[in-house]
Amino acid sequence: MxxxxxxxxxxxxxxxxxxxxxxxxxxxxxxxxxxxxxxxxxxxxxxxxxxxxxxxxxxxxxxxxxxxxxxxxxxxxxxxxxxxxxxxxxxxxxxxxxxxxxxxxxxxxxxxxxxxxxxxxxxxxxxxxxxxxxxxxxxxxxxAGYLDTSRPLHGHIGAVLMLVACVTILALILARLLGRPLRKLADAADRVGREDVTPAAEEGPREVRRVAAAFNAMQARLLDQVNERIQALAAVSHDLRTPIARLRLRAANVRNQELRAAIGHDIDEMEAFMRSILDFLRGADPEEERLIDLASLVVTIVHDAQDMGSAVHYEGPASLELVTRPIKLQRAIDNLVQNAIRHAGQAEIRLSQGDDGVRIVVEDQGPGIPVDQLDTVFEPFRRLEGSRNRNTGGAGLGLAIVRRSITRLGGSIRLENRRRGGLRATITL
Missing domain, CATH: 3.30.450 (Beta-Lactamase)
Structure with a gap:
């Protein structure tokens, strides 16, 4: 309301x-x-x-x-x-x-x-x-004037002005006493899931201190639960390495070449699946902001993809400085590029700077995504049937990792289909 x-x-x-x-x-x-x-x-x-x-x-x-x-x-x-x-x-x-x-x-x-x-x-x-x-x-x-009970107007004006001045001073003092701890609490709540975890300052009136303490306790419980799940999954991943290694050794002894290749493909998919889940859950790893050359970072991703034989092209400035967390940003851009290569066999990257911030556009000439699923593809483990099916590999976490990383960097990402066919992913920082 x-x-x-x-x-x-x-x-x-x-x-x-x-x-x-x-x-x-x-x-x-x-x-x-x-x-x-x-x-x-x-x-x-x-x-x-x-x-x-x-x-x-x-x-x-x-x-x-x-x-x-x-x-x-x-x-x-x-x-x-x-x-x-x-x-x-x-x-x-x-x-x-x-x-x-x-x-x-x-x-x-x-x-x-x-x-x-x-x-x-x-x-x-x-x-x-x-x-x-x-x-x-x-x-x-x-x-004459015996019944005149009126009083000078300037007396009322002075009283009202004094009233306004007192109210203004009191409001500023109260707003400072109450507003500052509440703003710090709101900033701490906004940082949850975006960057390093920092407890909210427990200061101000008793009620505000109780809210901050309850928030810190809630944040600690959530982090403990997330860390427990990450550790459990990491332990499972570590324990699976031994049976996966044995499967590879046994698959090497299979004489049927097609069956051996199929078993090897399944093992690769299992390992890729586990890595994707761990990458998704470890998205909150701490990383300091620093000044980087974003153009050099994007060019490095393009050259790595070209070295692997992929048709990836870059268009943009030779240098563009930006204060950000480079590991998260590089992981997000690389996921988009690999997604385009996987589904379209090529990718085009454009880098530009405008009034609304820095834009990184990754385009491909693939089949695109149905309009009604442009938002749902960001959900974890969401996979599309048809053009983007299981044969392309992956666990359905690539775009979820991208959106989480970009959100924690304070940016946004938007997907749209190109008029000439293909998909366009736009990152705005």
Whole structure:
């Protein structure tokens, strides 16, 4: 099951996203909670300040003569709190029930207002209202910005940026702590069956160390089983040499020439069969990488085949350097060449270097392989009937050895039939 598109593929990205989500949830929740608390505290504080100012205005305006009250109100109070005196009650607007806390605070802080008429209303972010003086006249007021509870945006931006920075740092640290041992474990797993066996480093958190230890134990068990089978087969091969040698001696005493040749052919086939199996099982033999001249290696294979009387031709550069394991590579190319000679009587080798790597192409003009079996021929002990039958010899391990060797060299091999007839094997390194 593939993860959603928004979910990152790398461990560091997943950790960062989880941390960012958790911290963002905490940030939003705390902001909401603090906002509610701050709004209540701010409303109480503003109501207290307003009550104190109204109390001062009530006592002061009550002592000033009525004729001087309008000018005194204009002179003594300015924005954000503006007061005005009215001899009669102003036109009252509908009271806002949300301002009940302000009204209760006013009466609680200024007991002198108890029993007097007070009304409050809102106009945007401003608070408007009026209260009755002791002589029956009225004072009106308007507090600009009283209901404004917004906070500067730069405070939120700074908090978010700090959040992102903390998440990024934590994600990098966690990704390094977790990702490095996991990458080493993945590299060790990828090397299994490709090159020399090296145990995975048991480092990192306890869970990762347990995985690495389990992997090393599994790798050791697999290697022990493979080595046991190789040793058992090698022992069988060694023990068979004596009876095979006796068979050769006894076959030499057979007077019938055709029967003697048939027995000799069967003995050769038995020995070739045992060698093929041992070569296949010993494909993981350790070998160091080194710089070689690949062109010289291929030319050597061609000259050896030509010395044996085979029609093998080479086309390619005179020199091409490559860092590889030469024994495995030489064995793979030689198997392909011998396979072409066995089934087609000739072979053509081309060597080239392109953007995708080094290519080694071995072609023949034989009968080819059915299209539906181009992949199955790489399976061990897989033999084709018809054109590639038992009369050609072999144990059906040649191509399996080739693919295993090329895979361990980090390359790939592809088989395809030529349009003009014959088989083409392409090795890409």
């Amino acid at each position: 593939r993860p959603p598109r928004f979910w990152p593929d790398r461990l560091g990205g997943q950790v960062a996203l989880l941390l960012f989500g958790a911290l963002l949830l905490e940030f939003v929740g705390s902001e909401w909670l603090f906002s509610r608390i701050e709004t209540g505290v701010l409303a109480q504080e503003r109501a207290s300040q307003l009550a104190q100012q109204i109390g001062v205005a009530d006592r002061l305006m009550s002592e000033i003569p009525a004729a001087e009250r309008p000018s005194a109100a204009t002179r003594l109070w300015r924005e954000p709190l503006v007061l005005a005196w009215r001899p009669k009650a102003p036109a009252a607007t509908g009271a806002d029930p949300n301002l009940a806390v302000v009204s209760r605070t006013l009466r609680a802080i200024q007991p002198d207002l108890e029993g007097r008429a007070i009304w409050l209303s809102t106009a945007g972010t401003s608070l408007a209202g009026a209260w009755q003086l002791g002589d029956g006249s009225w004072m009106t007021f308007r507090a």
